[in-house]
Amino acid sequence: MSETGAIAVFNGIREPFDLREFPVPDPEPGAAVIRMRLANVCGSDMHYWRGDTDLVARGFNLPGTLGHEGTGEIAKLGAGLTVDTAGKPLREGDRVVFGFFHPCMRCANCLKGHTYACPTRQTNRMTLLDEWPYFRGTFADYYYLFPNHSIFRVPDHLSDHHISGVNCALSQVVSGLDRAGQTNNETVAIQGAGGLGVYATAVAQARGAACVIVIDGVPERLELAKAFGADETVDMREFPTPEARVARVQELTGGLGADVTMELVGHPAVFPEGVAMTAPGGRYVEIGNVCVGHTASFDPSTIVFKSITVLGVAHYRWRDLKQALDFVSDNVDKLPFDRVVSHTYPLHEINEAFERQDELHVTRSALAPTT
Secondary structure, three states: OOOEEEEEEEOOOOOOOEEEEEEOOOOOOOOEEEEEEEEEEOHHHHHHHHOOOOOOOOOOOOOEEOOOEEEEEEEEEOOOOOEOOOOOEOOOOOEEEEOOOOOOOOOHHHHOOOHHHOOOOOHHHOOOOOOOOOOOOOOEOEEEEOOOOOEEEOOOOOOHHHHOOHHHHHHHHHHHHHHOOOOOOOEEEEEOOOHHHHHHHHHHHHOOOOEEEEEEOOHHHHHHHHHOOOOEEEEOOOOOOHHHHHHHHHHHOOOOOEEEEEEOOOOOOHHHHHHHOEEEEEEEEEOOOOOOOOOOOOOOHHHHHHOOEEEEOOOOOHHHHHHHHHHHHHHOOOOOHHHOOOEEEEHHHHHHHHHHHHHHOOOOEEEEOOO
């Protein structure tokens, strides 16, 4: 393990990242240092970089670090950490996926089983850049896992590109569909065919959906959604208004609307549209809107008279991460997981990666470490 490693430092809205060297920490007992192999540029990272939400208002310090979705290998294990969260032996050099947030496991929410809503689950990611252990974002050579963190060893038959989206996008939709109680023969509408959307398509199909409808306006994304099992796609170029898209979803579902609708776009304007295309008695799963302070005009009586349940999903449970990894392992020969990441850049080209993802609307860019 190197004595130092690079961190891509986030300096502010649309400001260039710069790479700075920091000492690689020795892990405390029960902790681990992960050498990053691939770190995806998630949609939320793009929101932060564009200024769609105020990181400082959310408690983060600038300059700081970004990045949370990715995979790596164990560079060093702290004393006492010998097995992963599933009880499998861990050794230095093992490839792993890990939760990017860290519930305390002691507060009232955690004790109720709501670890995804722990008030301090992201505290370790909000500290100052020059505070130990430094490596708190995946846009870096290393990532520090604190004690009692979730970590799962990756099966050898899976490549980094197969599993780089497991610890965010895939786990999020696994958790969302499970918590929404999607059952066999229900219809599912998915707003947005980015990384979350294509994963959600596959998971909904695996849960026995009668019909999965995916809505987007980028041809490459719609094609990828079909490859992941979409039964129907709604191209926003063909259906340019919310009313047209709602009518099309209703047409495809016998006039009722979708039993489960998932918001995976990240723009508040699609919220009322998504509720409108949800069937009476259905569930609306809100995952994408992470931009604090952005609003949409909405009549809440729609929820009341249609008896719709609205479910917010910010983070997932450890079992969702394990289920997501198992899902890739079981379906790697059936689904094109390696196509979710469409562009890969070395870490020192992070500025180009963000600019091109912003311009090209690619599904996912990924960054590889400099070491």
